[in-house]
Amino acid sequence: MNASPPAKLFAGIAAKNPSLFRRVRVTLGDPAAWIEIDGKATALVRDLEMDRVRSLSHADQVLCPADCVPDGGLDPDRETATAQAVAEFFRRQQVRSVSVDRTLPYIFAWHLRDADIEVQYDPEMGVFDRRQKSEEEIDALAEAQAVTESVMQLVCEKIAMAGVGADGTLKIDATDLTSERVRAIAAEQFLFRNYSMAHGAIVASAPQVADCHHSGSGPLRTGVPIVVDLFPTNNVTHYCGDCTRTVVHGQPSDTVIQMHSAVVAAKRAAIEKLRVGFTGQDVHRASESVLIDAGYKSSRGQLTDQPSIQHGTGHGIGLEVHEPILLDEGGGALLEREVFTVEPGLYGRHDGGVRIEDMLVVRDGQAQNLNRLHEGLNWT
Structure with missing residues (x-):
């Protein structure tokens, strides 16, 4: 396995999370994630929000949870499914360590750790760039x-x-x-x-x-x-x-x-x-x-x-x-x-x-x- 590329994750509800909103550029009331790996950005959002995020954000690609289904399938709960899909996305990219900001909901951290992905807290992430x-x-x-x-x-x-x-x-x-x-x-x-x-x-x-x-x-x-x-x-x-x-x-x-x-x-x-x-x-x-x-x-x-x-x-x-x-x-x-x-x-x-x-x-x-x-x- 190759060395893990540097990765960052912002996740949650964009309507309540300014750091996430600043990236997806859409006031989303449903759970979403913004992933950065080697300078490329992926937005993972609800399927019916994909077109708006494509047109308004600077994401290199826009996915929905159905694009990243783990072997056990996705939970019917929307937030759980999004967290599962994020963990599966990182697994497919062979990412073993992820930097997260102060706003990350625990449900995302739990599913990352359940997938044996290390979660590293960065106190300046989502703060310094917004300053x-x-x-x-x-x-x-x-x-x-x-x-x-x-x-x-x-x-x-x-x-x-x-x-x-x-x-x-x-x-x-x-x-x-x-x-x-x-x-x-x-x-x-x-x-x-x-x-x-x-x-x-x-x-x-x-x-x-x-x-x-x-x-x-x-x-x-x-x-x-x-x-x-x-x-x-x-x-x-x-x-x-x-x-x-x-x-x-x-x-x-x-x-x-x-x-x-x-x-x-x-x-x-x-x-x-x-x-x-x-x-x-x-x-x-x-x-x-x-x-x-x-x-x-x-x-x-x-x-x-x-x-x-x-x-x-x-x-x-x-x-x-x-x-x-x-x-x-x-x-x-x-x-x-x-x-x-x-x-x-x-x-x-x-x-x-x-x-x-x-x-x-x-x-x-x-x-x-x-x-x-x-x-x-x-x-x-």
């Missing part, structure tokens, strides 16, 4: 961010131009403007644009915004900063937008104006470091040092009454809203064409929160900012 985006992927992210900004502008202006009740609550058509209502408006707007808010959205104000990931609930009020964070997914390309802006209806307090000024400066400092030759940690420390120099403290894991730093500076983005690596302590070297959000923020129960978030592409020189929307507090 460095193609120009086509960057275009898809730019489109997603542009759509996100269009909805952001609409909802921030609606908040800023709402009426005010006697108790200071915001009103539209004589009814309370709530966090839930703003999210519903955003969801409807994204639906019109063929985007979904599967992961929700944040429309939060004091005191809830002291927890920086609180989605927000209840009536919104004049004079208080409202953090709006929208992160939809394109229903066709599956690439994500992610943008945060802060809006104040009426006049912000001096404290909020100072918070906003510090956050804007922190974002600017982070972007200066977002380039090849620096690390995610460098970016975070540049941002955080500006906030600390302005008099704010880091209070991670502990909510505070006064404004404080609650999180890192940003994260990778692509087919998922949050992807490696983090712009935070321990964040590694930046790669050309990585795409990140940069989103410094300050949060407290008493004065509320301020966060501003842009999406940027790492380039050899200055980072490319995919945002165009202004970052101020006034949206009238």
Whole structure:
């Protein structure tokens, strides 16, 4: 028997697995597999999906489980049959060792081992290649961010131009403007644009915004900063937008104006470091040092009454809203064409929160900012 050729396997449900979807390019709800051997790719999918995968993916060949039936036959269960067919494919190719990524369902590993095929876990597989985006992927992210900004502008202006009740609550058509209502408006707007808010959205104000990931609930009020964070997914390309802006209806307090000024400066400092030759940690420390120099403290894991730093500076983005690596302590070297959000923020129960978030592409020189929307507090 010849030496085993190097082999890689991605498998599962493409509709739920971005690494697999990135290869088959079809939102498959049935089990599928993507196999790479010596630079050639094979997609193994349900028979009625073969034509779509042939036309949309870059697979060298497209098979179905019926093309790889082991001696004992295929199980009637679709997922089991796919795992059996994958193991049989490798057996016919005389592959004795397969590298797999972190998302591989155990059923595939079990059938590979049952066929005496070694399963080797590669922690960087399906991670490193997704970090460095193609120009086509960057275009898809730019489109997603542009759509996100269009909805952001609409909802921030609606908040800023709402009426005010006697108790200071915001009103539209004589009814309370709530966090839930703003999210519903955003969801409807994204639906019109063929985007979904599967992961929700944040429309939060004091005191809830002291927890920086609180989605927000209840009536919104004049004079208080409202953090709006929208992160939809394109229903066709599956690439994500992610943008945060802060809006104040009426006049912000001096404290909020100072918070906003510090956050804007922190974002600017982070972007200066977002380039090849620096690390995610460098970016975070540049941002955080500006906030600390302005008099704010880091209070991670502990909510505070006064404004404080609650999180890192940003994260990778692509087919998922949050992807490696983090712009935070321990964040590694930046790669050309990585795409990140940069989103410094300050949060407290008493004065509320301020966060501003842009999406940027790492380039050899200055980072490319995919945002165009202004970052101020006034949206009238």
